Amino acid sequence: MAKRTAVKKAGRTSGGSSVNGINPRQPCPCGSGKRYKACHGSAGGPADVLVARPFEGLAAECELIALREFVPSATVRLPLREGVGDRELTLASVLPMAAAALARTDGVTFVGLQVQTRSGDVSRDLARAVRWALRAEQGEALPVVGPDDGAEPGRLQDLIDPDATLEPELHTDFAWWVPGDTEPTGEVALALERANAAIMPTERVSGPGVHAAYWVDAGDKAHLRWVRPEPEERLLAAMARLAVRGELDLGEGSRYAGSFRAHGLLVPVWDLDREQHAREWSEPAGALGQRLTKTLDELDDQPLSEAERRARDGLRGRQVTLR
Template sequence: MTKRTSDQSAAEAPVGKRQPCPCGSGKRYKACHGAESGSRQPIVTRPFGGLAAEGELVALREFVPSATAELPLRTGDRSILLATVLPMAAAAMVRNDGQAFVGLQVQTKSGDISSDLARAVEWAQQAEPGQSLPAVGPENVPTSVAPNRLQDLMDPQEQLSPQLYDDFSWWMPEDTEPSREVQLSLERANAAITPTQRIDAEGVCSAYWVDTGTKAHLRWVRSESEDRLIAALARLSARGELALDEDSRYAGSFRAHGLIVPVWDLDREKHASEWREPARALGQRLEEALSSLDDEPLTSTERRAREGLRGRQVTIR
């Protein structure tokens, strides 16, 4: 019998049929994982809980277009790269040069993304060069020896160091001519890329500058509980310290896999690197606000700010 981590059972929760499906598909629950046999499947709403890399995993699955990251596996001889998107939206593939990839931005087959990824990793560890896994599930991936979840495969204390790309040329080894099918998939994927850069600054993790073509944003995946994070943001808002600088404004937040992702609108004329210091300073202010919550209850002004922030949900799809 395989091991189920406490993070999974703790995160399973009932989901309303009209609510967004926690799997991240963008569909309502009743049209996605709640549709089968008319019964409700248990959904793990925080599938990457317990991992130091949780924030990066959420970012790579939800909004980073083209990136890879070495998966810090506990065992196994083959290097596995987590990838945002693979050719034909494959769940996993092994290039002809032997490099194995597991895709994050794929349709899941169960109510637990972590479980599906663990199965894809097991497949990638055993597959031959040139093979591709179009979908992952119990029907097409052996599970006799597979750990139950991603948390059982990787070192929970290790962070990810994503490598971002301007296109998807990394799909193919150098000096390799893609098939017509892969070439078409490559062209479609390249055309859909949104310029994105990771904000690399002291004390800043899982924060990304994104240019949508009409606006630039900072999207920052946070690991704190929603109530605590919104309270800290409200404290900064009441002090007039919630923006990164005079050329930015707090836009709102969205939920992704059990975490809250605050979003700031930014001046598109500024380069992504110009936001490193403002992000570092904002991160420091936010940490101080979070720490102060233990000793200083919100004031009436801060409570009003909190109610205003709760209603500012943004949509990125």
């Protein structure tokens, strides 16, 4: 729901320096909304360790990033490890008032992803919200995860099945915030009205080899936003090779627009013809995914040419802003 501003070249400042590989002028990966140099990168900033890739090691990493960063309204069952808890939890993109967790009066319990973080590790904050949700009483809400006092150590990786994938259900509005027989009132009704007014139509683009890819109607144009699992430099090299070959788009009615970084991974973005339905891009996305996979396999034996290195540098500088 919130606007996400893409960053400039990683590891580079006006003085050519970086801190822990993070550009001090980019938004802090902790999600505070401040620049890194004014948050975890400052001398007086939060003292806990900043984890730039909080969902690493999970098969659902890319989907978690998409749900946290740009999917407006979606829910999916949280695949808890055996023995963690008996209650079924639903992971949600965003909850009323951006709550961290919510136990509805009908017994449905949610954990929200698009929340304000209180530490340098999104995974740790989410784990604490999950533990709260497992013991919450019906009708209770957790507005925000409080300061970490060390009483509940652990991360999301300790609580959910690391091999489980996610197939979120996308919604056209936020009616699922309240039980079907309940009329929203007060702050919830106002938040629901505002959220529904701001939502951008979004659909999953799926198919063989296509995961964590989303079609978004931004009004004047449509986009494909695709969270990729590969290390950034390796992915950029493969994309550069495809760009030199003229194979980086998704066919007629599309063009590569740029990329943004989110929680340690790169999210390439393509501009698309709005007249074509989201499902019409499934096959082209699958074909592009196959080209990327093949090109990634080539990199070890075939170093980039001079033209491909120039293309890579150009791609690295093409950062986009989500609106």
